[in-house]
Amino acid sequence: MLLSINTSSGLPVYLQIEGQVKQAIAAGALTQGQALLPVRRMAAELRVNPNTVAKAYQNLERDGVVRTVPGGGTYVADSSPGLLKSEKLRRLRPLAHQLAVESLQLRLPTGDVVKLVEGELGGLGEKR
Amino acid sequence: MSDLAIHTQSLAKFFGKTRAVDGLDLRVPRGSVYGFLGRNGAGKTTTVKTLLGLLRPTAGSAQVLGYDIRRDLIAILGRTGFVPENKTLFDSLTPAQLVRFNRGYFPNWSDELAARYAELFEIPMHVRFGKLSLGNKTKVCHLLALCQGAELLVLDEPSVGLDPVITDLLLRVLVEDHVSEGRTVFLSSHQLAEVERIADWVGIIENGKILLETRLEDIRQNYRLIRAAAETAPSVSSPHLVAAKRLENFWSYLVARDAEDFAAMLRAKGMTILEILPVSLGEVFLGLTRKEVPCISGKPGTIPAPA
Numbered sequence: 001m002l003l004s005i006n007t008s009s010g011l012p013v014y015l016q017i018e019g020q021v022k023q024a025i026a027a028g029a030l031t032q033g034q035a036l037l038p039v040r041r042m043a044a045e046l047r048v049n050p051n052t053v054a055k056a057y058q059n060l061e062r063d064g065v066v067r068t069v070p071g072g073g074t075y076v077a078d079s080s081p082g083l084l085k086s087e088k089l090r091r092l093r094p095l096a097h098q099l100a101v102e103s104l105q106l107r108l109p110t111g112d113v114v115k116l117v118e119g120e121l122g123g124l125g126e127k128r
Numbered sequence: 129m130s131d132l133a134i135h136t137q138s139l140a141k142f143f144g145k146t147r148a149v150d151g152l153d154l155r156v157p158r159g160s161v162y163g164f165l166g167r168n169g170a171g172k173t174t175t176v177k178t179l180l181g182l183l184r185p186t187a188g189s190a191q192v193l194g195y196d197i198r199r200d201l202i203a204i205l206g207r208t209g210f211v212p213e214n215k216t217l218f219d220s221l222t223p224a225q226l227v228r229f230n231r232g233y234f235p236n237w238s239d240e241l242a243a244r245y246a247e248l249f250e251i252p253m254h255v256r257f258g259k260l261s262l263g264n265k266t267k268v269c270h271l272l273a274l275c276q277g278a279e280l281l282v283l284d285e286p287s288v289g290l291d292p293v294i295t296d297l298l299l300r301v302l303v304e305d306h307v308s309e310g311r312t313v314f315l316s317s318h319q320l321a322e323v324e325r326i327a328d329w330v331g332i333i334e335n336g337k338i339l340l341e342t343r344l345e346d347i348r349q350n351y352r353l354i355r356a357a358a359e360t361a362p363s364v365s366s367p368h369l370v371a372a373k374r375l376e377n378f379w380s381y382l383v384a385r386d387a388e389d390f391a392a393m394l395r396a397k398g399m400t401i402l403e404i405l406p407v408s409l410g411e412v413f414l415g416l417t418r419k420e421v422p423c424i425s426g427k428p429g430t431i432p433a434p435a
Contacts, residue, residue, distance in 0.1 A: 007321045007325050007408070008321065008408055008410070011406060012345070012406070044304040044308070045300075047300055047303055048326060049307060049325075050303065050307055050308050052328070105401065
């Protein structure tokens with residue numbers, strides 16, 4: 001798959017890789033069982049440090065998005081990551097915190113914030 | 129074997145009264161891509177030349193690939209590929225002749241790579257070096273350094289004169305044939321976007337001293353730009369404050385870590401926090417080295433309240 005890296009955004013390169021892989025899966029461009037490029041190939045294609053790609057793949061594996069076969073590559077994992085609900089919530093908490101901080105800062109009513117999240121979920125849900 | 133490819137201890141090089149390198153402590157891990165950054169005249173090239181025996185250090189010590197630069201220079205040079213800042217070689221020889229001249233010095237030389245890079249970089253191999261454009265001279269220097277099978281590549285301004293296509297190819301070759309093989313690349317450059325792509329460590333030098341040496345990831349995870357507004361800016365102080373800038377009622381603070389705590393302190397002093405942003409390497413570089421910032425360059429610290 002083709003990714004695009006933007007170094008001037010300040011967003012860490014490994015997060016850009018993670019985000020684009022997750023997005024490609026959500027959009028159906030990458031399907032279950034499909035192989036990602038090997039770390040070295042992906043690094044060479046993107047002209048980034050192989051450690052950065054390895055880190056992105058590790059994080060994706062930790063999140064249950066991909067699975068790595070020792071010595072045999074990295075594949076898109078089966079649809080739902082089998083995590084405990086508490087663990088799933090733990091992962092989202094920092095994002096929720098950030099959203100809460102920003103919302104307070106902007107003095108947005110809670111109802112509007114909830115509606116916003118529901119809207120985003122709905123938009124993605126249609127593609128699933 | 130040392131796990132550092134380059135290690136200096138209070139390295140110094142003076143030219144008369146000019147302290148070009150002034151107590152430099154570098155730690156370049158093996159296998160890393162290390163971006164060595166600094167403004168013009170900061171001491172980058174002097175450092176590189178001192179490490180490779182082209183200049184004798186005034187004081188301090190340094191080891192390259194575990195070898196002492198004063199005692200074991202031959203061992204260092206045989207294992208290090210070097211692209212110098214001024215891309216000069218014998219003007220009367222053609223690149224093909226330069227290849228023949230160089231290959232004898234390096235037991236791990238690869239003719240196969242030489243042929244591949246000559247084609248890839250579109251190098252005119254049978255035109256005298258002196259007649260080549262700066263870009264083509266730069267490419268020849270790279271070809272010679274890349275084919276040695278070197279454990280360490282020292283590249284001083286590697287992309288000078290190269291067009292964007294060749295720069296992009298060079299980055300690919302570096303990642304594919306060197307970084308992926310676990311070799312160390314020490315890269316002195318002003319091209320921060322390139323460094324940000326392929327480096328995993330950065331060192332920023334100013335006035336011959338290291339201002340900052342860290343993993344690039346540390347900058348990405350911990351460094352933040354806080355934009356805030358207030359009628360009158362309060363006096364703030366934090367060991368993590370790197371730089372601050374003001375335009376009318378708007379302030380921006382660059383902090384090295386604990387951005388949330390710093391923002392909370394600003395808020396407690398009556399400032400409105402507009403946003404907390406991740407920063408690029410370029411912003412950190414400017415924050416540390418730009419002279420107009422009101423806190424002491426490179427010394428995180430206190431900013432007095434404006435009069």
